[in-house]
Amino acid sequence: MTPPQSASRWHQLEMSEVVQLLKSDCQRGLDAAEVARRQKEYGLNVVSARGGIPAWKRLMLQFHQPLVYLLLAAVVITAFLHEWVDCGVIFGVVLANAVIGFIQESKAEKAVEALSKMVVTETTVRREGRRQRIPSAQLVPGDVVALQSGDRVPADLRLFQVNSLQVDESPLTGESVPVQKHADPLAHDVVLADRKNQAFAGTCITYGTAEGLVWATGDRTETGRIAWLIAEAVELSTPLTKKIAAFSQILLWAILGLSVVAFIAGVSRGEPPVEMFMAAVALAVGAIPEGLPAAVTIVLAIGVNRMAKRHAIIRKLPAVETLGSTTVICSDKTGTLTENQMTVQRVLAGGRDYEITGGGYETRGELQLDGRGIVPAQHPALLECLRAGVLCNDSQIVTDDEGRLAVQGDPTEAAMLVVGAKAGLIHAEMTDQSPRLGMIPFESEHMFRATLHSMNGQRTIYKVGAVERLLERCVDMLAADGTLTPLDKDDVRIAVEKLAAQGMRVLGFARLHATHECDDLTHDHVRRGLTFLGLQGMIDPPRTEVIQAIASCRSAGIRVKMITGDHAITARAIAEKLGIADSDGVQVMTGRDLEKISDAELPGVAHRVEVFARVAPEQKLRLVRALQTHGHIVAMTGDGVNDAPALKQSDIGIAMGIAGTDVAKGAADMVLIDDNFATIQAAVEEGRGVFDNLRKFIVWTLPTNVGEGSIILVAMLLGVVLPVVPVQLLWVNMATSIFLGLMLVFEPREHDLMGRPPRDPKLPLLTLPLFMRTGLISLIMIIGGYWLYFYETGAGESIATARTAVINVIVMVETLYLMSCRSLNHSLLRVGFFSNPLALIGAAAMIGAQLLFTYAPFMNHLFHTAPLDADAWLRIVCVALLSFFLVELEKWIRFGRHHDKVVPVE
Numbered sequence: 001m002t003p004p005q006s007a008s009r010w011h012q013l014e015m016s017e018v019v020q021l022l023k024s025d026c027q028r029g030l031d032a033a034e035v036a037r038r039q040k041e042y043g044l045n046v047v048s049a050r051g052g053i054p055a056w057k058r059l060m061l062q063f064h065q066p067l068v069y070l071l072l073a074a075v076v077i078t079a080f081l082h083e084w085v086d087c088g089v090i091f092g093v094v095l096a097n098a099v100i101g102f103i104q105e106s107k108a109e110k111a112v113e114a115l116s117k118m119v120v121t122e123t124t125v126r127r128e129g130r131r132q133r134i135p136s137a138q139l140v141p142g143d144v145v146a147l148q149s150g151d152r153v154p155a156d157l158r159l160f161q162v163n164s165l166q167v168d169e170s171p172l173t174g175e176s177v178p179v180q181k182h183a184d185p186l187a188h189d190v191v192l193a194d195r196k197n198q199a200f201a202g203t204c205i206t207y208g209t210a211e212g213l214v215w216a217t218g219d220r221t222e223t224g225r226i227a228w229l230i231a232e233a234v235e236l237s238t239p240l241t242k243k244i245a246a247f248s249q250i251l252l253w254a255i256l257g258l259s260v261v262a263f264i265a266g267v268s269r270g271e272p273p274v275e276m277f278m279a280a281v282a283l284a285v286g287a288i289p290e291g292l293p294a295a296v297t298i299v300l301a302i303g304v305n306r307m308a309k310r311h312a313i314i315r316k317l318p319a320v321e322t323l324g325s326t327t328v329i330c331s332d333k334t335g336t337l338t339e340n341q342m343t344v345q346r347v348l349a350g351g352r353d354y355e356i357t358g359g360g361y362e363t364r365g366e367l368q369l370d371g372r373g374i375v376p377a378q379h380p381a382l383l384e385c386l387r388a389g390v391l392c393n394d395s396q397i398v399t400d401d402e403g404r405l406a407v408q409g410d411p412t413e414a415a416m417l418v419v420g421a422k423a424g425l426i427h428a429e430m431t432d433q434s435p436r437l438g439m440i441p442f443e444s445e446h447m448f449r450a451t452l453h454s455m456n457g458q459r460t461i462y463k464v465g466a467v468e469r470l471l472e473r474c475v476d477m478l479a480a481d482g483t484l485t486p487l488d489k490d491d492v493r494i495a496v497e498k499l500a501a502q503g504m505r506v507l508g509f510a511r512l513h514a515t516h517e518c519d520d521l522t523h524d525h526v527r528r529g530l531t532f533l534g535l536q537g538m539i540d541p542p543r544t545e546v547i548q549a550i551a552s553c554r555s556a557g558i559r560v561k562m563i564t565g566d567h568a569i570t571a572r573a574i575a576e577k578l579g580i581a582d583s584d585g586v587q588v589m590t591g592r593d594l595e596k597i598s599d600a601e602l603p604g605v606a607h608r609v610e611v612f613a614r615v616a617p618e619q620k621l622r623l624v625r626a627l628q629t630h631g632h633i634v635a636m637t638g639d640g641v642n643d644a645p646a647l648k649q650s651d652i653g654i655a656m657g658i659a660g661t662d663v664a665k666g667a668a669d670m671v672l673i674d675d676n677f678a679t680i681q682a683a684v685e686e687g688r689g690v691f692d693n694l695r696k697f698i699v700w701t702l703p704t705n706v707g708e709g710s711i712i713l714v715a716m717l718l719g720v721v722l723p724v725v726p727v728q729l730l731w732v733n734m735a736t737s738i739f740l741g742l743m744l745v746f747e748p749r750e751h752d753l754m755g756r757p758p759r760d761p762k763l764p765l766l767t768l769p770l771f772m773r774t775g776l777i778s779l780i781m782i783i784g785g786y787w788l789y790f791y792e793t794g795a796g797e798s799i800a801t802a803r804t805a806v807i808n809v810i811v812m813v814e815t816l817y818l819m820s821c822r823s824l825n826h827s828l829l830r831v832g833f834f835s836n837p838l839a840l841i842g843a844a845a846m847i848g849a850q851l852l853f854t855y856a857p858f859m860n861h862l863f864h865t866a867p868l869d870a871d872a873w874l875r876i877v878c879v880a881l882l883s884f885f886l887v888e889l890e891k892w893i894r895f896g897r898h899h900d901k902v903v904p905v906e
Contacts, residue, residue, distance in 0.1 A: 010215050011195040012188040015160045022213055024142035026160055029126040038140035045139040045155055045217035047224045055102075062098035077277065088862075096734060121665070123154040124408075126211075131396070133408055143214040147205050148394075149441055152666070156221045157199040157212030159183045163439055163520075164208035167199055178206045192222065209441050255287045255709060262716035269719055279716050281726045287709025299697070299745050303690035311673040312683040313657070319669035322651050323687025325759040326558060328632040330624065330646075333564040333574055335411065335656060335675045336637055338540040342415035345504065348495050349534030350381025350480030356419055361397050361405040363421040376423035380482030383423065385534035388462040388509040389416030390425045391434055392451045412505065415538045416464075434460070438521030452514070452521040459514035463526050467496050467508035467535065474510055477532040487532050496567070499537035503573030505566055509533040542577050549681035550578055557757035558684065559632075561610055563620055568613035581610045590614045594622070603630040620646040633758065635680065637672075638664050654680060681754075689749040691759065692824075697744045700821040703774040704814045707781030708732065711806070714782065721799065723789040723806045728863050732810055735849050740818050743842035747822055748835055770824070773890065777817055777883055784809050784879035792872065800866040804854055805876060808868070811850050812880035815843050820887040827888055 010018060015026075024030060030038070063072070072094065079087040123136045126144040136154035139145070145157055153167070159181055166178040181196050199205075199212055201221040218224055259280040266276035304314045314320055331337055341361060347354040354374070358365020366373045367382070376383050395413035397405055407414040417427050434453040442449035448465025463470060477487040492508075499506045510530040550560050560580050564571050568588050575586045588611040597605055599622075606626040615623070620636070624646050627634045636643075636650035639660040644667040647653030655668035656675040665671055672679045708729055715722050785806045792802035822839060823831045834840065853859050855867050868876075 009188075010158050011186045011190060011198055013158075014185055015158070015183065018158050018160075018213055018215070022142040022215060024144065024213055026144060026211070026213065027126075028129045029144040030140070030142050031128050034142070035127065035138075035140055038142065039138065042140055042217055042220075044137045046137050047219055047221075059098065059102045062102050063094075077274070121152065121154065123151070124148075131408075139214055139217055141214050141217060144211060145214060146209070146211050147199065148209045149205050149207055149443065150664075151205045153199045153201055153203045153205065155201050155214045156216035158215055159197050159199060159210050159212040161211040162208070163210065163441070164522075165199075165205065165210040166207035168204040168206050169193070169200065181208075181210065207441075207443065209439065251287075255283065258287075258709075258713060259283045262713055266716050266719065271719065276716070278726055279712060279722055283709050283712040283716065287705050287712075298742065299690055299694050302745060303686055306689075307670075307683050307686045310682040310686065311657075311676065311679045312686075313671040313673060315665075315669055315671060319652050320687055320690050322633065322669075323635070323684050324691040325633045326635045326652060326684055326687075327758045328559045328561060328627050329553065329635045329637075329677075329680055329684075330561045330563050330620075330627070330650070331637045331677055331680070332639065332643075333562055333566060333571065334540055335639070335658070336672075336677045337546050337562065337574065337578055338542050342411045342505070342538045342540045344415045344419035344536050344538040346499055346537035347382060347385060347419070347534060348499075348537075349385040350379070350478060350482075352379070352382070352480055354379075354382055356422060358418075358422065361407065361414060361418055363418055365422050367423060379480065381478045381480050381534060383425070384478055384482070384511065385509050385536065386416075386420045386423050386425055387430065388464060388511060388533055389413075389507075389536060390420035390427055390430050391436070391453055392449060392462040392464045392509075393417060393427065396427070411540065412507070412538065416507075416536065419536065440521055440523060440526065446523070448526075450521060450526050452525075461512040461514060461521065461526060463510045463512070463530060464507055467492065467506055470508035470510050470530065470532065473526065473528055474530045474532040475528070478511075478534070484531065492532070492535070495535060497569060499535065500567045500569035501573065502537075502539075503570055503577065504537035504539045505570055506535055506537050508535055542574060543676060543678065545678040546676070547578055549678035550580060552754050553681050553684070554579075556684070556754040559610075561606075561612070563612045563615050563623060565615060566613055568611075571611050571613040575611045586611055588613055591616050591619050594619050599626075602626040606630065607632070618645075621649055624649045635684075637677075637680070638668070639675075643667075685749060685754055688753050688756075688759070692750065692753065693744055693747050696747060696821045696824060697741060699770055699773065699824060700744060700814075700818055701741060703777035703781070703817070704736065704810070705733075706774065707778040707785075707813075708810060710778060710782050711785050711810075714786075722803075723785055724803055724810075725864060728803060728807050728865070731853065731863055732807060732814075735846060735853075736811065736814050739842045739846040739849065740814060743836065743839040744818065744821065746836060746838045750823060750826070750831065752826075769894065773887065776886060776890070777813065780879065780883040780886070781810060781813050784813065784883075788872075788875060788879070791875065798866055800860075800864055801868065801872075804865040804868055805872050807865070808850055808854065808873075809876045809879050811846065812876050813883045815846055816880045816884040817887065818843065820884060820891075825891065827891060 013021070019026060023034075072091075075087055075091045075094070121136045122133050123139065124131060124133055124146040125139070126132075126146065131146065139155050143155075145154060147153065147157075147165070159165070160183050162181050162183045165181040167181055168178050179193075179196060181199065183197055186195060186197055199210065201216075201224065216222075216224075262283060263276045263280040266279065267273050300320055303320050307314055307320070334342075341359075343359045344356050347356065347367070352369060355368045355371075356365060357368065367376055368374065369379075376386070393413045393416055395410050395417060396408040397414055397417060398408055399405060420427070420430075434455045436451050436453055437459070438452035440446075440448075440450040442465070446465075447469045448463055450461055450463040453460050453462065463473075471487075471489050471492060474487055474489075476484045479485040496506045510532050512526065512530050514525065553560050562571055562575050562580060568590050572586050572588045575581060575588075580586060587609045589605070589609045590612070591614045594602075594612070594615070602622065603626045606623050607630045612619075612623060620638075620643065624634050624636055628649075628651070633652075634650045635652040635654055636646050637654045637656070638644070638647045639656040643655075643664050647655065647664060647667040652670060653668040654670045654672060655664040657665070657671045657673040658675045660668075660671070660675075670683060708724075711723055712729075788805045788809050789802045792805050793799065818839065819828050822828060822836060853863065854865060860866060
């Protein structure tokens, strides 16, 4: 079977011809053997990724940096002067740094690529007569695909069953208004944008339902033909990394400028130009924090991986940074704050109040009246109310690979299936007895769904939805014995309030016997004349872990707000159980209340109120903007098509991985694999940890680089012999970056991280206290280095010995300062000396490397060093300990009086 190569044929064919060409069946779909054969022939339904930068080119780009050009110039000059040892060492360090950078960049790209593949879209297909959910990548030509509002079309389809379908085709055609679809053949010369009997891969269903046959997958789709031209490249950059990059560039040119000035000053004094050039190189090499970009990349990659392990997939890396400054989390209720296993506990039908035992998706349980079990068949009104819930339903309860019950579809519909099964109304049997003839899908605009069925020789419409909307259209109700009786709408409203006050979600059920032949159910059929069947009260219990997560967020200065479409009383009950508000009670505002509030007043109201109920999708967007106007950094959760504007508007858009539509996931910065609010709290914690570790690295590396560069600068300006030479500083920077600096990347989160207020994103990376700390360490390094140099030379030691002492004091100060930088606020004792074993291993490895650097003959030859005696080591350790205790003393002075209150260095 080879489908036509030209897309122009499919829209002009009758459906029977399409089925014949694709060798499929609209009712049964394909069988497993045929699917396997076609997957082998056509491959996965994915667009081929655009080839990235070749490995050799990525390696060469590691040399495309001003610092590297300077070092390569030093290689050429030292080779010209036959200084082969210096030439070889400098070139070896340049090559080693390039290789390390190449490896780090490759790992980061692979990490992000792997994580992006974890967000797998799914689609509903019919194979061997059964509906099932499969990954979209497994689709093949000839598959029967079912679409509904919120779905992203997974492949190019020829539609054969359409119910009020509207599709947003702007990604493909640029059409700004959703296109109304149908299933009729079209003229052969119809352009792509007017092919209304087709649905194209990558477009979004905004309204209605449909079924279609796949005729093209992957690169063969219309979208696939242009996707390779616009494939998005992974960019490991955030506002923070851009700020760091700009800072590094300024620092680079400032140091190069100082190097040039010092070179000119030395030459003008009569110093040999070659020596001054090597001194200038040493100054640049010592002062530039060349390890900073690599550390930033690694910290972000590790943070993203840590979040993935805690069920949060970062789609857009700026989210990692922004999470650290989130001040408000706006969350939906169902499935995020709750278990997402709705259970019907009460049914009011025929004026009677029935209780249902059992919970979750298990069908064990019974129906009770006044505390005693009943036979449902003896209660016609109850049975009809339950029948409406079973027939007006598109969900299924299945057993997953781990043997657990799971829902394919909406949890609310699943609850109706379960309570129906408890009364003996099995979904499959009911649909066979009363086949569906038409449907109006649920839309948030209308707050109901309806289905048309053939029952006992007549047409019957069942309608399920918000009680307020149904009551407006009902004229009578079904009595307990199955007869019609007048409807008291006030009694129904009182019953709804009582159920909602218990934290239940309440749905209304209605019926209409059609008096005429209606083949295609429309809104006009259900506008009036309905018979009210009853209420079903169901509850989705709060997740136990969410209660703790909300408490943690509140202690971190993050406010949690519930924005839901549920009844106000239901929302209040759940919010109280979760502890969203203070003990003085939960303040709730409805969508109707919001309509009366002006844009000028709304920011204050949005800041003050914790729960918003009966909120329309456009009001979610308005609330997010209001909170941002008030100065908040907003994280917003959502799962539907109509949530996409609010997700995009928010600072962090968070989509549900299980219940979320493809449109919501596409608009989000982060996807929750488990749809659990506790995961948001975990991601915020990880985001704070990422920023914390980045700043620790910056605070550690700057004074060490400034200290190294200043030692050279002072020597050049004063015209004294250099206390260190370029190859020695190259060794220091390479060794300390590997053994010390990168260990901060793996620093565990501090225990009080979620006890601090959110970080103000307007604050600079280094505040005045941290600049002062940088100056203190740099000053100790300069004074200690020169003291040791002059002490050793004054004692008759060689210049090589004195320089070796200076290098070792620089390294030892960096090593002990690293321990201080493991927390910018607390002492090392409070952090825990052994809490980061890698830091200790790195420090030990650094000391071992320095012993090799000092005593190994080949290292003495390569780096112009000499062995030190025990007294020299004692002096070196004393200087390093002095720097350590001074920093710890500064911490104690600044924070020692706030043991019970976290006051971070901001």
